Each structure stands twice: as structure tokens, then as C-alpha cells.
Amino acid sequence: MSPHGRSGLGTNQEAVRRHNLGTLLRHVHGAGHISRAELTSLMGLNRSTIAGLVAELESLGVSERALPVGSPQGAGRPSAGVRLAAEGPYVIAVDLAVDRAVVARVGLGGQILRRAQAPVVDGGEAWQVGASVAGLIRSVVDDAPAAARLVGIGISVPGMVRRSDGLIRLAPNLEWHDVSFGGIVLAALGLDIPVSLANDADLGALAEHRRGAGVGIDDLIYVSGHVGVGAGVITGGHRLEGAGGYAGEVGHLRFNPAGQRCHCGNQGCWETEVGAHAIAQAINCPADKVAQLDEVLDGFREPPAELRATGTALGHGLASIVNVFNPRLVVLGGYFRSLYPLVRAEVNAGLSERCLPAALESVTLTLPSLGADSPLLGAAEIALEPLFVDPVAALGTALVDVRSGLAG
Amino acid sequence: MSPHGRSGLGTNQEAVRRHNLGTLLRHVHGAGHISRAELTSLMGLNRSTIAGLVAELESLGVSERALPVGSPQGAGRPSAGVRLAAEGPYVIAVDLAVDRAVVARVGLGGQILRRAQAPVVDGGEAWQVGASVAGLIRSVVDDAPAAARLVGIGISVPGMVRRSDGLIRLAPNLEWHDVSFGGIVLAALGLDIPVSLANDADLGALAEHRRGAGVGIDDLIYVSGHVGVGAGVITGGHRLEGAGGYAGEVGHLRFNPAGQRCHCGNQGCWETEVGAHAIAQAINCPADKVAQLDEVLDGFREPPAELRATGTALGHGLASIVNVFNPRLVVLGGYFRSLYPLVRAEVNAGLSERCLPAALESVTLTLPSLGADSPLLGAAEIALEPLFVDPVAALGTALVDVRSGLAG
DNA sequence: CGTTCCCGTTCTCTCGGACAACAAATTATC
């Protein structure tokens, strides 16, 4: 059974095999290089069972035998390693931001095999951006091994994405409403493969949970500043999506009812105090550089006094979030990655001051260990997801020899 | 596999049987009376497999054969029914509130078989309350069939409960800090059986999700007013607990930084505007009746003008919550159950005004269909939970002939 | 150099669910 899926169903033996093979692949994906002995203890299955599963992965062309892993600890025969195959399946990850699009070819294991990027023109129509992204995808796929299979495309979107069908309901800073961006990209490519879209903060949280600062931590929040402010939440090891997929809109938490008007129509949303426009205004940054606020902030050697209030507001807002979600970790992504080091003291003080003691004692603030690539790698993760649910089926529908498919 | 549990493990064949038997029991528990044919389609298993599972449940004394269920629809042989056994296993549910404790004997299927309650004296020590609860448990168990087995005790607590061990970290209105209430009750009973504790709002959400207004709805929030304000969140069909178990503390969301001081030390928490003390003050309710605010509110035939601002504040706060969690349903429990009908227009207007359109369009406000019993039935649900994970094991450790055990 | 420890491989066993065939019980149809 999928861990979070449709409950209530029974498990037949076919599902057992699917689940075990998928879980095994998930472990190999997570570790990159792992010994069979570790797999047996991680999965709680018999040696012979693991051997059978590993053999199936090899016959699928996903993994290959490797030398015993790393340093031998203790006596006994060293355990054979399992390594991801060089010509194994891969996905296309797209990180769509307000000013640029990054596209990467990402293999199992989360390695970025090739990347490309292009600016997004201000006020660009969706089809224009889609064509640009399609071009980047072509260039990124260009040097892929012919035998390698493309499993799908994952797209990180700076806006609200409906989870039922991936429609972009609203991307305020791109000024997009109800855009079916997945369909646009597929049409521009002339392909028909699975496309998954999700909110950038949600994907940042997922990536940091799987491969970043939050490995092994089942309750974390990724707070993302990308012009607007949003959050991705992992709780109990799973993404918090909400009914429509719009959960995590912390930017519009009520913060100061006497404050400034927000583009959402309300007054004093948190975003009006810690959003990019508010910060730009505080440090007299020109409006056309708001999208590159992180670079502007990186330019400071000393924290300007004007940012202190922002730091406190950030801490106070985080306190509300921590009270509500009780995470073990809060990852500060987007331009907060540049802001936090400047005003660490104020943020920490603001959080401690306003947070309930029980929630405060177990929480840590940190920076994303994947740097600015968190949403990109999260996009890769959701595109890879079908492989972990049913490797055989996902590889069966995957695309072989993509280059000639794209040329045609 | 347990649906939300430790991921990464493989599934062995023993686990398959456990899971299927538990899932079957979960369905019988949910429906009370269900046909085998429905079970086959719900669980996606073969007829013969379901027959085997049902036979095992019968041999465990949990269920029994019943006549074909309800109205026959269509041709064909009518399917035999599965019904919960009259002398089947049961649990003790405890709803601990600031002014009273309710104890019930609850069978599989969520039926309250017997209930008792007693006032909780103001400023009562934990051991006193524990002794009182133990007495109620004795009286409630008194008429249980001798063959019926007691599976465990579930306790709803008006405060923050650590999920790792059930310790009550803080129950502000009982003035309890770090109380091991489960151990106290067990010691007073002289028993040693599983005890589960959780926050009252969390359990309200669980009960409404399983048996109330939220059946079939996987994303809902139960907002509870019981002197303090808290929320229980169901997301993706699972309880949102957080790292320590303290998630859902929406009462201390920042609401109006220029507002009144909150007992948590901050200023202008949401609770200072929609908490029981704030409402009591607004309608000139004496301080010693704050714990019975729901009854006071029920006394109004016409909504007093003083409550309008409260209704608006409730709506505005709910907007923040809906933006963050994107639920399909918000259930208003505790004294909000009495407040909402009085100021429905203000609440709805406040919510619509401050909520993001995408989140607003799929959300509904409603009252708990289990009335004031939501937390109580939620306590029963967590106590029953082991039965659905592994019926055989849970029944194996369950207590037979409880009366004589309690007498000795 | 032998012992010990751990792991991979192979074979068999066991168990649980699927499947097919048949009987049973009800509805639909002529």
C-alpha cells in the first residue's frame, strides 16, 4: 500500500511486491549507494527476499551491482553494494520563478545531470514561457544516453496549484490565472508523458526533507520568500496539501490589522511586513530589483538597521507558524536564505518571545542545505514519485530514446 | 502496513494478513452493519478472501453473522451481513474538561453503551481528579458482559499532550504542568492496560472525521472553544500531530498586536478576542460561569449586539486558518457550537472577506454532528486504534472479566 | 593458519490471496 494513499483498501500479494520493490528503490534513491545488508535491516525483510528484489531492479536496468560500500565495519563477509545505473531512468525538473526558469535533467538519486536556464520576461504570457521552457528541456535532454528512459516532468510553480489536475489557479507575480502550464509545455514539446506541478514552497519542503537539511525529520516547514511568502509543510513524513492543494499560504496570515494593504485585498498580512516588496522598500531597493532581492541582500556585509524590524516581524510570524504546526525544523528558503544570516538575533528573539514553550523547545531554525535548488529538486522528486509506487508500471510507460521523439 | 506509520519498512506476508483483518474491522466499525459484498468492493479483495477474514473475526468473537443488510438493490443472491457482536470488545473513553469529567463505555462501532459524569472541583489536584475518574470508570464497567474484553482507555485532555508518552505538558485551565494522568488513573484502578491521551480538539476532529460531520472528508478542521481555543486538524485523512504532538494551537495565532494581553504572555492572541473570557466579558457573564459559557450562550434567543464583533473576529481568524490548512470542512465545536448560530452572518462575512478565493471556494463551516460528544468519541477512537492495526494482538492483550479485576 | 562472523545463493516450505467451478438465493422476464 502506498503510505499515504487511499486507505481502506486491502493488500493483495501483487501489491506487496509492488510496494516492496518501490520501497527498495526509494532507499536506493535516498542513499545512492547502499549495501544489501543495510537494505535487509532497513526493510525488515529476509536476505533472500532482498536478493530477489535487487535482482529485479537490475533486470529493469535501474540499478547495478557495485563493490562493497565504503568502510568495512567489523568482521564478516562484506555486503555487496547496490548502485544506481548510469543509464537509468531520469526526470525533467523545472523551477519556474518570476524572473527566470531553471530546467534540469535529474537522475534517480537526485543528482542534477545537466541544467539550463533562461530569463522569464516580465509579463510574459504562459505560452511564451512554455515555449522557452520546452527549449530548455530540449537542450537538457540532448546528451542523455539513448537507452535511458524519461519518467516524467516535475514543475515548481510560484503560485497556487490545484492538486487534482495541476492547474495553476493563481500565480500572482506572473499574473497568471487558471493556466494549464503542464499542457502548454507538453504541447510545445510534442510529447505525452506524466507532468506533475506543485507549489514551490511545497517542493522546497519535500526536497529538504528527502535530501537536504531535513533528512530523517518527519515534521518540518520550509518557509519560502519569492516575492510572495509561502510555506511548504511536511507532517508525519508527508506533504500537507489540503483539500485543493493550496495549504501553506502563510503569507496571508493576519499579522497587523493596522498595517499596510496587501495585494490579496486585506490589510496587514504577514507578507506586507516580510514580503519582498516590504523589504525592498525598507532598504531603498529599486522596484525592478525586487525579483533579485536575494542578491541584493547578499551584498550587505553588515546588517542595516532598517532590517532589524523585519527580522523581528519574521520571528513573530514564525512563532505563529510554529505554534500551529509544531515542527521540529524550520527551513528558511528563498530570499530568507540571505536575510536570516543578517538578522539572526532578531529572528530568534522574536520567535522565542512569541512561541509557546512546548512548541519552542523542539524546534530549530536553519538554512536549506540544498541552497537555491530546493524547489528544483523537489520538482524532480514529485516526477520520480511514480517509480517508488510501482517501478515496473512507471518504467513501462516511460519514454525511451527521447531525443528522436523530440526531433520528430 | 499501517497507513501513516513508520515508512521504509517492507511488507511481509504476516503483515498482509494483519493489515487486511484490521482494515476489514475498520470498515465494520465504521458502518456497524455491512454486507460482505460491500466489503469485497471496498477492499478490492476476492470474495473468498473476504470470507476467510470474516470467519476469523467471528472466531475472535468480534463480529457475528447477520441477516442481509437493509434494502435489496438489484438482482442476485443477497449478501450476508456482518454485524458487531453484542459481547464484543469495548473501550473506556474519558472526556476531561475544566469543570467536569465524562466517562463512557464505548463498543466497537462507536456506540456509547453507558456513560457517567462528575464535576471537577476548581483547582483540583491531578490525583483527586484521577480518583474521581477511576470511580466513574468502575461504575461504567459495572454492567459490562463478563465475556466482553476491555481493549484500553482513551482520554481527552484540555491541554497539550506529548505524543511520545502521553504526558500532559500543560493544561492551562486546570493549572496542570507535566502531569502523567494516564498513570494516575491506572494506579487508582489497579489495572495495567493501554492508555492513550490526546488533546480534546484533536480528538474532536478525529471523531467528526470518522463518525460525524466529516465522514468521507479527508481535510477538515475542528475548532474548539473550551475556555481556551484550539484546533484539531485532519489532513489527507490523518491527524496532524506535529513533532511533539502540540500542533493546532490556533488560539495563540497573532491576531491584533494592539490587543489585550494573553495568559501565554503575548499580546493580542486570537484567544483574547474569541476565547471564553473575552466573550464572557463582552456579554457581562460572571467569571464563575465561564466554564459553562455554552449554556449561557444557549440562553440567548436573539444575538446580542455585543457578540457581533466577536463573530467578525471569529470569521477573520478562521480565514487565517483556512488559508493555512485549506480544509474542505471547518467544524465549530465547544462553545462555538452555541456561538455560531447566533452570529452566523458575521462569521461567514468575516471569513469570506479575509480568505483567499481558492481556499474559500471549497470550504464549508458546520456544527459537529456528534454534538458535545466529539472529544469523548474521539477518545474512544484512539483507544480502539490498536484493534485496527492488529486485531489479534490487541484482543490478545485485552482484559477479560474486568469487573472482578477491578474488585480485587 | 584456523576461527569467527557475516553475507550471498539456492532450495524448499508455508501461507495468503486469486481463481474457477458449483450451489444457493433472489430478481427480471416472458
Added chain:
DNA sequence: GATAATTTGTTGTCCGAGAGAACGGGAACG
């Protein structure tokens, strides 16, 4: 009202997947 159609319960068999035992291999340790 008799027959056909439909759906389900029951039974026996089959199949597949994981468990377990036995054996051999490879490395560390004494």
C-alpha cells in the same frame, strides 16, 4: 408461474511472495 439472469457463498486448487535452513564465500581477528 416457470425460466433465465444475476449475484453471492462455498469449496478446492493454484500461484506467488516471503521465510527459513543449509551451504559456500570472503574478510577480520587471534
